Amino acid sequence: MHSGFSIAFIGGGNMASALVSGLADKLCPMSRIHVIDPNEGLREQWRARGAGVAAAPGDALAACPVWVYAVKPQVLKEVAAQTRPWLRDSLAISIAAGIRAADLAAWLGEPGRPWSRVVRCMPNTPALIGAGVTGLAALPGVAQADRDLATSILQAVGEAVWVDDEAALDGVTALSGSGPAYVFLLLEALIEGGQAVGLDAAQSRRLALATLAGATRLAAESTEPPAVLRERVTSKGGTTAAALAVMNEGGLKDIVLHAMQAAARRASEMGDEFGR
């Protein structure tokens, strides 16, 4: 990416912050990051980090070749209308859950002529430390150069996975978009459980984090499926079998399945509710 590359974040909240932390200095310096957010306190934080800030769209936005919409799905339509007058030749990337690329393209374009440079994606918060994973999709007419540009931006904060059918992004949202929250919930449970079985808080946290990290890395590096790795931990008549029996009785797998279905359904509902 050349040194003149600059990127605008429309919405400077949690996710913009996570993306910029991973991006800054890898792809473009902070001085080339422009953040638009109505919240004065947030703008002050961005200013302190070295980013350009504005309360509303203006000339600085028009000059950015890449725009990342990082506002809530509920306000994206209104925000697209606010930014549209400043659109010259920029690639529009949306990270809003549920909102379909065709809707954003229609909001940014003219009647009968949707904006052709729209990529929809679903990152996750580990982007903050460069360990994110992002699902991406685009309408069929989007140029390969724009797909490559979006890939390079999201790859700066982790892995990038393209899906052919945009509807699959609702599934990505249910898995990796919301997924860090499921892992944090498990982590909370492990830490509380550790204390319930006699460890102190610090020991529990250390053991829980190392267990999640170690097991995840083992699964990633192994050629064997997770079920086989699970069986290797589970000695006949032993401690793991006792624990898994309780988890199976409680229907843990079904709970996760139903939770993910609820998340995917909600993404699709938000697309209907806040799109079009």
Ligand SMILES: NC(=O)C1=CN([C@@H]2O[C@H](COP(=O)(O)OP(=O)(O)OC[C@H]3O[C@@H](n4cnc5c(N)ncnc54)[C@H](OP(=O)(O)O)[C@@H]3O)[C@@H](O)[C@H]2O)C=CC1
């Ligand atoms: N959090 C996550 O893990 C993930 C979130 N996403 C998606 O990212 C998007 C942002 O989420 P998140 O960062 O968590 O939300 P936040 O609420 O933290 O950030 C959104 C920011 O946009 C600001 N905003 C509101 N109106 C405007 C406007 N007109 N122009 C510019 N900025 C505006 C909000 O200000 P104010 O608060 O004052 O309204 C807020 O600071 C959502 O669409 C979400 O679906 C995607 C992947 C993961």
Ligand SMILES: O=C(O)[C@@H]1CCC=N1
């Ligand atoms: O909860 C949400 O709607 C957003 C999308 C994925 C993670 N957070």
